[in-house]
Amino acid sequence: MVRTRVGYAGGTKDQPTYHDLGDHTEAIQIDFDPDVISYQELLALFWTSHNPTRRAFSTQYASWVMPHGEEQARLLRISREAVEEKLGRKVATGLRADGTFWRAEGYHQKYRLRHAGRLHDALVQHFGDDRAFVDSTAAARINGLLDGYGTRQAVQELDLPEPIVELLP
């Protein structure tokens, strides 16, 4: 993973906010290096991270994939058919046309890390401002690390200053 962010997408409302979401859904966007992890692998994780046969209770919390480009759309079709064959049921998880992804407000981004006190403050200072912090690979990896995912080594390989490394969990 290179960068991650949360936001609102799939709807038509311009400039949605958390309290005025319109017809959008809460979504995540991931920038990834296909030489390291493929789109198929991300799709496989997506399918196992939710119940694809359950219909959404609301638009805000729906499950769907928004493929970017023809190749992602093709891979999604293949992946979805494989899931349906495996489950023996139709998949309720939807598909959205490629469209605008509206970044959520800053206080939603890197939520766990944002509440990590000195570690968060040190990272914001290191990257210069909140936007750069949110868009950093380090923030994405440390945010996961705080909840037990990934490795400390994967963070240390980013060559962060020692005072920050010392604050890592």
Added chain:
Amino acid sequence: MRPAALLLLCIACNDHMTRIDSSTEAQTPLPSTSKIQTATFALG
């Protein structure tokens, strides 16, 4: 090696989490931006 992972927190609630595994190894140095692709998901 167990794939590294990162965690994305759902916007509305702290306990609704999405786990997205990353690669087996971190990229050092990070790849050039021209290689990077974007994926978008919603996990209700």
